[in-house]
Amino acid sequence: xxxxxEVETVRRTIENALVGKKIVEAEIVPDDIVLKGHSHELVKxxxxxxxxxAAGRKGKYFWFxxxxxxxxxxxxxxxxxxxxxxEPTIRLREHGSAPMEDETGRxxxxxxxxxxxxxxxxxxxxxxxxxxxWLCESPDKDGAISKLGPDxxxxxxxxxxxxxxxxxxxxxxxxxxxxxxxxxxxxNWIADExxxxxxxxxxxxxxxxxxxxxxxLHATIQKVVGFAVQVGADKEQFPDTWLFHSxxxxxxxxxxxxxxxxxxxxxxxxxxxxxxxxxx
DNA sequence: CTCAGTGTTCAGTG
DNA sequence: TCACTGAACACTGA
Numbered sequence: 001x002x003x004x005x006e007v008e009t010v011r012r013t014i015e016n017a018l019v020g021k022k023i024v025e026a027e028i029v030p031d032d033i034v035l036k037g038h039s040h041e042l043v044k045x046x047x048x049x050x051x052x053x054a055a056g057r058k059g060k061y062f063w064f065x066x067x068x069x070x071x072x073x074x075x076x077x078x079x080x081x082x083x084x085x086x087e088p089t090i091r092l093r094e095h096g097s098a099p100m101e102d103e104t105g106r107x108x109x110x111x112x113x114x115x116x117x118x119x120x121x122x123x124x125x126x127x128x129x130x131x132x133x134w135l136c137e138s139p140d141k142d143g144a145i146s147k148l149g150p151d152x153x154x155x156x157x158x159x160x161x162x163x164x165x166x167x168x169x170x171x172x173x174x175x176x177x178x179x180x181x182x183x184x185x186x187x188n189w190i191a192d193e194x195x196x197x198x199x200x201x202x203x204x205x206x207x208x209x210x211x212x213x214x215x216x217l218h219a220t221i222q223k224v225v226g227f228a229v230q231v232g233a234d235k236e237q238f239p240d241t242w243l244f245h246s247x248x249x250x251x252x253x254x255x256x257x258x259x260x261x262x263x264x265x266x267x268x269x270x271x272x273x274x275x276x277x278x279x280x
Numbered sequence: 281c282t283c284a285g286t287g288t289t290c291a292g293t294g
Numbered sequence: 295t296c297a298c299t300g301a302a303c304a305c306t307g308a
Contacts, residue, residue: 003286061281061288062296078287079306128305130287144288171298186300188286248286269300271285 002076004153004185005228007060010082012232014055014064017120018083022051025115028133034111034126036134046135047072047114058139059148059184070135072143073260077130080111085121148184153225159211159218166214168275169206173217175268176206189244193274196218201279202267247273 002010005148026048028202030040047066054065064072066272076082085107102108109127126135136142150157157165169176188192195202200209209217224242231237238244246257255262260277 006286091284127307128285128303130304156299169297174285175298178287190286203294270287 001076002060003079003187003190004060004151004225005190005233006058007062007076007152007185008229009233010076010126011055011057011062013082013084014062014122015050017122018052018064018114018116018163020052020056021116021118021120022049023047023114024049024117025113025121027110027113029111031111033129033130034133035133036132038134043072043133043135044055044084046070052116054140058145058151058154059180060187061139061142061145061148063136063139069137071138073134073136073139074112074124074144075132075144075179077123077128077132079128080124080126080131082122082124085123087111127163147182149182150184152185152221156218156222156225159215160182162218163209163214164213166209170205172203173200173206173209174202174272178268178270183221183269186221188270188272189248190221190224190228191270193224193243195279196273196275197224199279201276220263243273243275 024046026042028035028040035043041233047064050066050068053067056065061073061075063074066072071107074082093204094206107113107125109125110123111126111131112124112133113121115121124131139145145168165182166173166185168178171179174191174195177194178185178188180186192202194217197220198213200213200217228238235244241258243257243262246255246262255264257275259273262273264271264273266272
């Protein structure tokens, strides 16, 4: 489920569990798709015995800063996750309702497991292999990360700046929100939530948004992202009024929110849930 | 058995 | 070259 709030939560997990400590055990699963063709030995040798000096994030990318270069970078793709093991933390379900561990207690779909000198341990998993782990000198030197626009939590542009940007765009606003070069960190659920809350139809072209609508958009991005980060991306704490619950939550076929019909259609290449009676 | 899918990248089109 | 679209990627779970 990794969009900005989930990845920020992951970053904080790494910060809590590993920063300031030496990595004394590192298991890197030899999956040449996830490892982008790097050998797992090389990745392992970069992290084993190093001290983690900080945990970074931009958009949906995150990285481990180490006392020696290169640093370790990762992206969780669609279904990847990273969590601390051994702590009775929130029960995050990473793959539907499937159990997180196999019979031996080992995480399912394990890609990487790191243990700090004090025994704290994190595991990264991905059942779909769309996540990536790689080495790089710094975020600035990484091709993908340097292409990102401003991070929507740390450096959201002003409403005026956003309006200026949107004025040149002929794509649907939904597609623009998903464009990481413009709004780094927004993914499918945040885009739908923000448009619902700002009462903007997802098919509207970027250039058609008025300054007032852009202001509403700006405010809702701040609100949705800020709140989701604050609660550690724990969906159960999202307000009942959020579209999220009807869109992704519990009962399937629940396609109404406060009595209004929710439509699902492909916009910007993604399934988009929106409420025609509320979004103009 | 079929198909959708919370992301990114790249080929193709105009 | 730019702006944008859609398929591919690889696999799980419904």
